[in-house]
Amino acid sequence: MERKFYSTEDIAEILGVPKRSVQAWIRRRELTALKLGREYRIRDSDLQDFLKRKERPAVNSSGFPIRRRLIEELHHYTDVQKGAGKEPEEAVQGIVEDAIAEMIEKKDN
Secondary structure: OOOOEEOHHHHHHHHOOOHHHHHHHHHOOOOOOEEEOOEEEEEHHHHHHHHHHHOOOOEOOOOOEOOHHHHHHHHHHHHHHHHOOOOHHHHHHHHHHHHHHHHHHHHHO
16 A cells, blocks of 8 residues: 655645645644654645645635535435426426525525
């Protein structure tokens, strides 16, 4: 099993950030690292976990986050509605209208 380790300098170069940022992430325990003497080493898997946690949700053209839950509900709801004999467009329209109303309400608050 091959393990890939990076130095703080490597991570800084890969991500295009100052080395101080990488060191701060390690100090704040946002980025898991092994301390070997006076140096830190970061596993590739720990870097990937860190990057996943830092990901921001995709945003649609109106600036609202696209919700995975909404997409899952759309698939489920359309399957249920197809079983009831409704066209997919009718099934989706209700969910989209509800989602838009929810987004507008959150924006106003």
